[in-house]
Amino acid sequence: MKLIFEKSVPGRRAVQAGPGDVPAVNIQSTLLRESAAELPELSELDVVRHFTELSHRNFGVDSNFYPLGSCTMKYNPKVAEHIASYPGFARLHPLLPQLRMGGMLTQGALRVLYEMDLLLREITGMAGFTMQPLAGAHGELTGMMIMAAYHADKGNKKTTVLIPDSAHGTNPASAAIAGYSVATIPSKDGVMDVDAVKEHLSDDVAGLMLTCPNTLGLFNPHVKEICDLIHSVNGLAYYDGANLNAIVGKARPGDFGFDIVHVNLHKTFATPHGGGGPGAGPVGVTEELVPYLPVSVVAKRSDGTYTLEYDRPKSIGYIAPFYGNFSVVLKAYVYILMLGNEGLRRVAENAVLNANYVKEKLKSHYRIAFDRLCKHECVFSISDQMAHNGIRAIDIAKALIDRGFHPPTVYFPTVVHEAMMIEPTESESKETLDGFIDAMIDIAGQAGSDPARLKTAPATAPVCRPNETAAARNLNIACL
Amino acid sequence: MPFISNTSEQQARMLAEIGLTKNDLFADIGEELLYEDFKLPAGLSEQRVRDSMAELAEKNSTHLTCFLGGGFYDHFIPAAVNAIVSRSEFYTAYTPYQPELSQGILQATYEYQSVICRLTEMEVANASLYDGGTALYEAMMMAHRITGRNKIIIDGSVNPIYRVMIRSYTRNLKIEFEESQCTDGLVDRGQIFERLDDKTSAVILQNPNFFGCIDDFSDIAAAAHDKGALLIVSCYPVSLGILKTPGAMGADIVTGEGQSLGLPLAFGGPYLGLMAARKKHVRKMPGRISGETTDAFGRRAYVLTLQAREQHIRRAKATSNICSNEALCALTALVYLSLLGKEGLRETSQLCADKANYAYKRLTAIPGVQPHFRGEWFFNEFVLDLPCEAADVIGKLIERGFAAGFPLSRYYSGMENSILICVTEKRTRHEIGMLAEALESVL
Numbered sequence: 001m002k003l004i005f006e007k008s009v010p011g012r013r014a015v016q017a018g019p020g021d022v023p024a025v026n027i028q029s030t031l032l033r034e035s036a037a038e039l040p041e042l043s044e045l046d047v048v049r050h051f052t053e054l055s056h057r058n059f060g061v062d063s064n065f066y067p068l069g070s071c072t073m074k075y076n077p078k079v080a081e082h083i084a085s086y087p088g089f090a091r092l093h094p095l096l097p098q099l100r101m102g103g104m105l106t107q108g109a110l111r112v113l114y115e116m117d118l119l120l121r122e123i124t125g126m127a128g129f130t131m132q133p134l135a136g137a138h139g140e141l142t143g144m145m146i147m148a149a150y151h152a153d154k155g156n157k158k159t160t161v162l163i164p165d166s167a168h169g170t171n172p173a174s175a176a177i178a179g180y181s182v183a184t185i186p187s188k189d190g191v192m193d194v195d196a197v198k199e200h201l202s203d204d205v206a207g208l209m210l211t212c213p214n215t216l217g218l219f220n221p222h223v224k225e226i227c228d229l230i231h232s233v234n235g236l237a238y239y240d241g242a243n244l245n246a247i248v249g250k251a252r253p254g255d256f257g258f259d260i261v262h263v264n265l266h267k268t269f270a271t272p273h274g275g276g277g278p279g280a281g282p283v284g285v286t287e288e289l290v291p292y293l294p295v296s297v298v299a300k301r302s303d304g305t306y307t308l309e310y311d312r313p314k315s316i317g318y319i320a321p322f323y324g325n326f327s328v329v330l331k332a333y334v335y336i337l338m339l340g341n342e343g344l345r346r347v348a349e350n351a352v353l354n355a356n357y358v359k360e361k362l363k364s365h366y367r368i369a370f371d372r373l374c375k376h377e378c379v380f381s382i383s384d385q386m387a388h389n390g391i392r393a394i395d396i397a398k399a400l401i402d403r404g405f406h407p408p409t410v411y412f413p414t415v416v417h418e419a420m421m422i423e424p425t426e427s428e429s430k431e432t433l434d435g436f437i438d439a440m441i442d443i444a445g446q447a448g449s450d451p452a453r454l455k456t457a458p459a460t461a462p463v464c465r466p467n468e469t470a471a472a473r474n475l476n477i478a479c480l
Numbered sequence: 481m482p483f484i485s486n487t488s489e490q491q492a493r494m495l496a497e498i499g500l501t502k503n504d505l506f507a508d509i510g511e512e513l514l515y516e517d518f519k520l521p522a523g524l525s526e527q528r529v530r531d532s533m534a535e536l537a538e539k540n541s542t543h544l545t546c547f548l549g550g551g552f553y554d555h556f557i558p559a560a561v562n563a564i565v566s567r568s569e570f571y572t573a574y575t576p577y578q579p580e581l582s583q584g585i586l587q588a589t590y591e592y593q594s595v596i597c598r599l600t601e602m603e604v605a606n607a608s609l610y611d612g613g614t615a616l617y618e619a620m621m622m623a624h625r626i627t628g629r630n631k632i633i634i635d636g637s638v639n640p641i642y643r644v645m646i647r648s649y650t651r652n653l654k655i656e657f658e659e660s661q662c663t664d665g666l667v668d669r670g671q672i673f674e675r676l677d678d679k680t681s682a683v684i685l686q687n688p689n690f691f692g693c694i695d696d697f698s699d700i701a702a703a704a705h706d707k708g709a710l711l712i713v714s715c716y717p718v719s720l721g722i723l724k725t726p727g728a729m730g731a732d733i734v735t736g737e738g739q740s741l742g743l744p745l746a747f748g749g750p751y752l753g754l755m756a757a758r759k760k761h762v763r764k765m766p767g768r769i770s771g772e773t774t775d776a777f778g779r780r781a782y783v784l785t786l787q788a789r790e791q792h793i794r795r796a797k798a799t800s801n802i803c804s805n806e807a808l809c810a811l812t813a814l815v816y817l818s819l820l821g822k823e824g825l826r827e828t829s830q831l832c833a834d835k836a837n838y839a840y841k842r843l844t845a846i847p848g849v850q851p852h853f854r855g856e857w858f859f860n861e862f863v864l865d866l867p868c869e870a871a872d873v874i875g876k877l878i879e880r881g882f883a884a885g886f887p888l889s890r891y892y893s894g895m896e897n898s899i900l901i902c903v904t905e906k907r908t909r910h911e912i913g914m915l916a917e918a919l920e921s922v923l
Contacts, residue, residue: 001587003591017905018831020827027723030724031694032722037822039598041822047560057583060569088539091554098890099883108536137803148652182795250514273575276804277809318645319648326747338523338526356500398580406578432485463775465580468783
């Protein structure tokens with residue numbers, strides 16, 4: 001399909017700016033650009049049709065089943081989008097609270113932030129949250145900065161963060177950016193190995209970053225022991241909440257012994273992922289670490305009004321310009337209010353049931369990486385038979401596209417050879433899961449009977465297996 | 481239960497089919513760690529939630545006529561923007577890991593990168609970062625990777641919020657900051673040149689700066705390059721409808737807050753971190769990038785490219801830890817710029833300058849109100865000195881229905897009486913006249 005620039009017609013216009021009801025000013029010409037930016041020239045209809053056509057070449061949760069492992073592609077309630085568009089929220093200027101008595105101009109928004117803090121405390125078992133981190137990885141970095149500030153304050157000389165080999169790449173990247181070196185801890189029987197943790201324990205250990213259940217969908221039965229070990233060398237334990245959907249309403253990271261937690265509102269709390277973002281990654285901490293949270297912090301006065309506190313001497317400072325991705329926090333707040341106590345518990349129960357259902361139904365057709373109870377996701381590997389026929393995980397993924405499904409995550413976690421990581425979420429019905437299971441079994445059959453055809457999938461998508469090597473070699477990343 | 485499809489009968493049947501009971505599902509967590517005492521409120525119906533949220537929304541004052549800017553602007557947003565970005569094929573999708581099902585987002589990202597390059601006159605751009613402040617931090621770290629040097633010169637006219645943010649991020653790193661102070665609203669060349677040396681990684685400037693003043697940094701770019709340092713410019717994209725571009729000035733890395741490109745103010749986010757650079761530095765640039773290629777049948781196709789820089793491949797050695805970005809906000813900016821088009825953006829940008837200039841003349845005609853800087857050009861924000869404390873005057877004007885501006889004493893000592901006033905193309909001659917009358921009456 002054509003690029004928007006290729007549809008441009010000189011002189012064509014869509015939106016008219018203005019009213020132009022004041023005299024024009026002539027700014028000194030050396031301060032001006034020489035010619036107008038070469039933006040497309042189109043009618044409004046041209047623009048609408050272009051993007052509608054692009055949308056037809058895209059697939060979302062609303063299109064069909066999207067079992068992308070570790071991404072928690074659950075349904076995004078429409079009511080949350082609706083509420084976020086209320087002018088009282090959408091048009092609110094973030095600098096208003098910095099005007100004298102300006103906090104009183106934003107009481108509704110401050111209350112959302114304050115109550116979301118309370119709700120997340122209850123859900124995770126932590127003592128205080130910041131809503132400022134703008135994504136999950138940003139939450140990780142915030143958590144690592146809190147860890148560093150705590151150790152600096154205590155006079156602890158710490159250099160290393162322990163991270164399991166199955167972790168998301170963001171964990172080691174976040175720890176490194178915060179100034180730490182990373183020690184990778186091997187897994188044993190699918191989970192972080194306690195003995196390996198013991199071997200790496202020393203006074204240099206600043207802390208641990210752990211996703212639990214991990215990217216194999218497995219809950220680590222030693223999680224409390226591991227947190228205790230980290231505490232025994234004055235380290236802090238960080239809980240990566242990417243997989244919180246597996247335990248929400250059932251168990252709390254704070255009870256496992258974690259000191260710092262981030263939650264991905266765009267995963268567990270149903271805000272849309274927007275084709276890559278925006279997300280939000282609020283961070284919660286124990287009582288002892290509350291003073292290190294970023295500024296500002298929303299507080300409630302004795303008269304019931306809300307205010308922003310800036311004077312927090314131990315704070316790590318500003319990590320976002322204001323109060324986080326407010327609209328995303330608002331949507332997640334709406335979601336929690338609608339589900340309530342009972343609804344949240346049902347989320348984890350159904351997410352885990354759906355994952356185990358898929359696992360059990362597929363394990364005689366694909367090799368299951370670890371054949372035991374899983375949490376929110378299950379990980380398969382390509383069977384020997386399929387490998388013998390030259391079939392790889394990517395071929396299974398592409399064949400699913402022709403059957404109307406978004407593929408699972410493939411080639412991650414890297415600790416499993418030819419991994420396929422399936423996360424159905426609680427949103428999906430038995431009929432949808434059965435349809436997906438049938439498609440997977442059908443593909444497994446084709447891998448034996450007609451492997452050559454699988455290699456040419458997908459046939460129904462607008463493009464088929466774009467050449468990624470050529471994209472990197474002959475770099476074309478802008479139409480200029 | 482809301483948003484859960486399976487009925488309890490179906491759940492029971494599924495459990496039976498796989499030979500498990502409900503309790504079995506969490507047996508691996510163990511009694512000791514399971515928690516049954518959650519004290520969350522009971523769930524609410526959609527109608528109840530909508531009513532109570534509408535009530536909260538009304539507790540926010542969005543009726544004020546907005547002359548408040550400070551890097552975050554009340555621009556007009558065409559209705560077609562929201563109509564397009566509300567298409568659920570876009571907003572309910574994940575990161576485009578499967579290109580066959582993501583050509584819509586991937587092509588849009590490629591087009592977004594292209595318009596950002598065209599707007600800034602730079603050669604490459606990424607798919608987005610979180611916001612203007614984190615983008616500036618990432619640019620600083622990128623300069624550090626390129627030059628191998630640790631010293632940063634940053635001017636006091638760069639948005640103070642961004643300056644404190646990048647200080648927070650570098651607290652545990654060996655980055656050394658030197659801050660220059662501007663004179664008469666413009667970057668003081670002498671202060672920059674005397675600090676520039678062969679240890680300098682980058683000079684960080686902003687145009688228009690926090691006070692709204694506009695400049696041409698070409699001489700500073702040349703001086704920085706002489707010392708092997710880079711010039712990073714934080715920009716306001718709407719201003720680039722008319723203003724000299726960072727690319728034309730010789731900037732090496734350009735960042736900016738993209739909120740002005742069709743995104744609502746939304747109490748601080750989600751916003752959009754812009755980043756563009758010279759092509760030779762592309763492999764040191766953080767963030768996702770969409771690239772053009774061909775598919776198995778030779779058709780034009782788009783994929784995420786240069787992923788070897790990113791955290792999911794390089795882990796601790798990645799250029800950044802960023803994973804989720806602001807893709808939908810980047811799409812919004814692309815749609816906004818496409819709807820305005822070449823002439824529409826130029827017109828919008830010019831109208832901002834025209835209306836700010838008109839407001840400046842109206843307001844400085846009020847007895848006792850003086851321009852803070854003399855004779856400098858500004859875009860759509862300017863600083864006025866009032867005969868009394870600015871914060872106090874702003875408070876009085878709120879009562880008359882205006883968010884009249886920002887009190888600069890919040891970030892600058894000695895500016896107790898100074899107010900930063902912003903005028904976008906949305907404001908009318910009538911509203912500006914009303915502000916002038918209100919200001920005169922409260923002084």
